[in-house]
Amino acid sequence: MQLTDALDELIQSGHINPVLAMRVLNEFDKSIATNLAKNVKAKSQLKGHLKDYRLCEEVWTFRVRNATLKLDNAELLDVDKVKIVACKMADSSSK
Numbered sequence: 001m002q003l004t005d006a007l008d009e010l011i012q013s014g015h016i017n018p019v020l021a022m023r024v025l026n027e028f029d030k031s032i033a034t035n036l037a038k039n040v041k042a043k044s045q046l047k048g049h050l051k052d053y054r055l056c057e058e059v060w061t062f063r064v065r066n067a068t069l070k071l072d073n074a075e076l077l078d079v080d081k082v083k084i085v086a087c088k089m090a091d092s093s094s095k
Contacts, residue, residue, distance in 0.1 A: 046068075049066050
């Protein structure tokens with residue numbers, strides 16, 4: 001959210017154009033996906049009440065209420081709301 005807000009502000013002030021902003025977002029997404037796949041090995045479990053879910057343009061959104069997250073180190077986190085957004089990973093061989 002912070003990156004998109006900053007890019008929107010730069011577009012509004014005329015410092016960058018929207019094409020450059022989209023390019024920055026695409027590169028950020030690629031970088032995050034690559035680094036998460038390489039560096040994050042932790043797992044967690046989620047248990048709660050599914051409030052709603054939806055699929056729009058290959059993007060799943062799940063909203064869970066009164067959730068408990070169990071982390072690898074057996075730590076339990078109780079949270080009121082969790083929003084999970086999952087999208088199809090781009091095939092790197094097609095680009």
